[in-house]
Amino acid sequence: MIDTLDDLDVEGTTVGVRVDINSPIGDDGTLADDARLRAHVDTLSELLERGGRVAVLAHQGRPGGDDFVSLESHAERLSKLLERPVDHVDTTFSDAAREAVRTLENGDCLVLENTRFYSEEYMEFDAERAAETHLVEGLAPALDVYVNDAFAAAHRSQPSLVGFPTVLPGYAGRVMESELDVLGTIEETPEPRIYVLGGAKVPDSIDVAWSVLEKGLADHVLTAGVVGNVFLIADGVDVGDASSDFIYDQGYWDEIDRAADLLDAYGDSIALPRDVAVERDGERHELGVNALPPGDEEAAMDIGSSTLAYYERLLEDAGTVILNGPAGVFEEEAFATGTRQLYGAATDVEMSIVGGGDTASALRSLGVDGFTHVSTGGGAALRMLTAEPLPAVTALQDGPKRQQPADD
Ligand SMILES: Nc1ncnc2c1ncn2[C@@H]1O[C@H](COP(=O)(O)OP(=O)(O)O)[C@@H](O)[C@H]1O
Numbered sequence: 001m002i003d004t005l006d007d008l009d010v011e012g013t014t015v016g017v018r019v020d021i022n023s024p025i026g027d028d029g030t031l032a033d034d035a036r037l038r039a040h041v042d043t044l045s046e047l048l049e050r051g052g053r054v055a056v057l058a059h060q061g062r063p064g065g066d067d068f069v070s071l072e073s074h075a076e077r078l079s080k081l082l083e084r085p086v087d088h089v090d091t092t093f094s095d096a097a098r099e100a101v102r103t104l105e106n107g108d109c110l111v112l113e114n115t116r117f118y119s120e121e122y123m124e125f126d127a128e129r130a131a132e133t134h135l136v137e138g139l140a141p142a143l144d145v146y147v148n149d150a151f152a153a154a155h156r157s158q159p160s161l162v163g164f165p166t167v168l169p170g171y172a173g174r175v176m177e178s179e180l181d182v183l184g185t186i187e188e189t190p191e192p193r194i195y196v197l198g199g200a201k202v203p204d205s206i207d208v209a210w211s212v213l214e215k216g217l218a219d220h221v222l223t224a225g226v227v228g229n230v231f232l233i234a235d236g237v238d239v240g241d242a243s244s245d246f247i248y249d250q251g252y253w254d255e256i257d258r259a260a261d262l263l264d265a266y267g268d269s270i271a272l273p274r275d276v277a278v279e280r281d282g283e284r285h286e287l288g289v290n291a292l293p294p295g296d297e298e299a300a301m302d303i304g305s306s307t308l309a310y311y312e313r314l315l316e317d318a319g320t321v322i323l324n325g326p327a328g329v330f331e332e333e334a335f336a337t338g339t340r341q342l343y344g345a346a347t348d349v350e351m352s353i354v355g356g357g358d359t360a361s362a363l364r365s366l367g368v369d370g371f372t373h374v375s376t377g378g379g380a381a382l383r384m385l386t387a388e389p390l391p392a393v394t395a396l397q398d399g400p401k402r403q404q405p406a407d408d
């Protein structure tokens, strides 16, 4: 059992709230998309309206990346979304950070600096060890309780995710709660259950396919996107130099053998594209797999219309559909058809669950909605969809193992 905000006496309590506002960053180094901030508004507003003193903890980017920036612009945006002042503190667990947290009044909110500015936060620990890091030992004394709303980072066992609930009473925020409600009961969703695996994260998708087929969670796995191209190659189809080179350049060549093993073991349950769309003379042009390979420069950028008809027929009988990754290069209108139609058909299924950051943004840009649940997480959702535990959720479930360090 995990405690939620319903179990927390918020008034006058200093709450460390871990959110996932890891977002696209523009050329000027500031926030370029606030979708992930909006997702946490309910949790943060509720805590503030109930008289909490809120210190927001979050990471942004990975060390060395262009998006590895301060949370200053996130704080500014949160201030607008929450309609109240939100200060940014440029450290995370220094004396200054603790002092800023201790001087919060009821209903005040501040954002501490990017947790990954400290190297320990980019390492994975077990919960006990994470509780001994500088971040947790430094900041926990200034907090009364810890709320984890960062579902999208819950597959990481980093200090801000697993260390705090080991020394402080931990609660799930509203995002975390609703994600766990839906994704934590995947085994009880209506059958037959279909997994649609598209997009470009081929190793992750093959892991998911293995896991859900082995566990009997999936009745069918439908492949699309780059994942579909890898399965076609594994099935002996020549998808052409352009798509093959792309797969090779991404370092996914070994995945073809894994896909072939999967086809050997569970081929009857895995659906492969029957046709693909390439660009020819500047336009979308569909080719049946029997007509492949395409020209040297022609990459398979989408599933074609007979694949769509085949997949739509399978979806008609489904009780649950779980989708991850777009069916094609949806960023180009000519190759958005597969994603728009396949995801559109999925909304007619009794239960439709979507995971994956790019998938969610694809759906927004294509104007497709009506799903039972669109997850805020990519990797975290994938892990849950295989019914695997998430370290940050386990840490909340286990609860504090020892007293927090004394406040000084
Ligand atoms: N056939 C294809 N060839 C090349 N790229 C593709 C193809 N199909 C999909 N993609 C790309 O996959 C990317 C998204 O994949 P991925 O990151 O796995 O999704 P998510 O973040 O939702 O898990 C998109 O940028 C899209 O252009």
Ligand SMILES: O=C(OP(=O)(O)O)[C@H](O)COP(=O)(O)O
Pocket: 020, 022, 061, 062, 152, 153, 156, 356, 357, 376, 377, 378, 379, 380
């Ligand atoms: O964006 C995230 O994950 P996602 O790309 O799987 O949705 C999370 O913020 C986790 O970030 P990380 O993958 O750098 O640990």
